[in-house]
Amino acid sequence: MRKPCCDKEGNNKGAWSKQEDQKLIEYIRVHGEGSWRSLPKAAGLHRCGKSCRLRWINYLRPDIKRGNFAQDEEDLIIKLHALLGNRWSLIAGRLPGRTDNEVKNYWNSHIKKKLIGMGIDPNNHKLSQTTPPQPQSNSNGFRAATSSGSSMDVDACNVHQPHKSSGDNHVTNSGQRPSDEASCLEDETSSQSHERHNLNLDLTISFPSPRVTFFKETGAGTELSASCREIDCGGSPTTLLLFR
DNA sequence: AAAAAATACAACCGCGATCGA
DNA sequence: TTCGATCGCGGTTGTATTTTT
Missing domain, CATH: 1.10.10.60 (Homeodomain-like)
Structure with a gap:
């Protein structure tokens, strides 16, 4: 071929x-x-x-930011991974100066092990059945990666991995994820809307309007709105406002 | 001090999506 | 509509460095 x-x-x-x-x-x-x-x-x-x-x-x-990830960056990666799965480019898009490769590497080399050590399955962010919780976790009201003040309920991260892990479902050049972004978000807005709320992350799809959509983060969680910005879709028939 | 194991991360690979002829 | 070229993504590998034995 x-x-x-x-x-x-x-x-x-x-x-x-x-x-x-x-x-x-x-x-x-x-x-x-x-x-x-x-x-x-x-x-x-x-x-x-x-x-x-x-x-x-x-x-x-x-504009690449090099060096160690800050605790709040790590928290954010965990939260976004719970929502988005292994969609590293989307996750990296919320971390100014970080690349998808860097985020992916950091996940695989640091965060994954950390979560496992805490008794959390890094794939689905659920408490693992087999691994006993480590001292920094507990079985109810579990919180992970909290040094920045943001927290993650395990239940709140109980989000389906919406996509199989390789090949398909790529974000396109224009930031669109043709078929399943909507379904992912549909999941978010239906059965799991409360989890999203708990996570303090807002994912919004906006159709044709080319203008501004602001994401206002409320509550005590990590402030994300600064990295959300308008997307000029350049005349594309549909506009997907998800992340910047 | 040397060898082995673990870790970190840069780079490669293959695939699907998109674009344009 | 088709098809080849290109792009961007996520998974995986390779290797240099660090830590442990």
């Missing part, structure tokens, strides 16, 4: 050198992002476009 994009002989693989980074940064500085397919040749890089895009997005972009 389709040829792999990175099968070209002579393309570099593996870690990027300083020179390669410089070439990529300089090229994007002059020409902007995009056209990843043609970028490597134009920039004089022996890499596939995909690799260039990944390097830029995950490492070279000037």
Whole structure:
């Protein structure tokens, strides 16, 4: 069927050198992002476009925030994961300066283990039947990741994983998730609306209106509204306002 | 001090969605 | 409408570094 994009002989693989980074940064500085397919040749890089895009997005972009995750960031990741599952780009979209890859790595290397250690199944955010709770948790009124003052009821995170884990259901270029975003949100707004409320997260779909939708977070939970902003859908027939 | 194990994270891979000819 | 090119996503792997034995 389709040829792999990175099968070209002579393309570099593996870690990027300083020179390669410089070439990529300089090229994007002059020409902007995009056209990843043609970028490597134009920039004089022996890499596939995909690799260039990944390097830029995950490492070279000037607005990347590097370093350890703050406790409130960690709390937010846990909450968003409970709502969204492994949709790392959406989760990362709520964490300014963080990339989906970074969030995913942090989840897999830190948070997952932490939750398991606390007796929580990281896949469904339910208390595990088999693992006894650790000292920082308890069996009722359980709270996790609370140092910032935000908290997570296990029940509140008892959200179905709405999608199978790989391949399908990607967010599209325009931020849309064609078929199941709505169903996910439908779940949110019907049977689990109270959980969403507890989680203090608001997910809203707005149809054609191209203008502003503000998400006002209320209550004592983590303030999220700052990262919610208007999406100009550029004439797209439908507008999905979910995350920024 | 050396080896083994664990951890962290950058990078790769394959897939589905979208776009344009 | 079809089909190839491209893009973006999530899962997985590879490897450098750190910790433990």
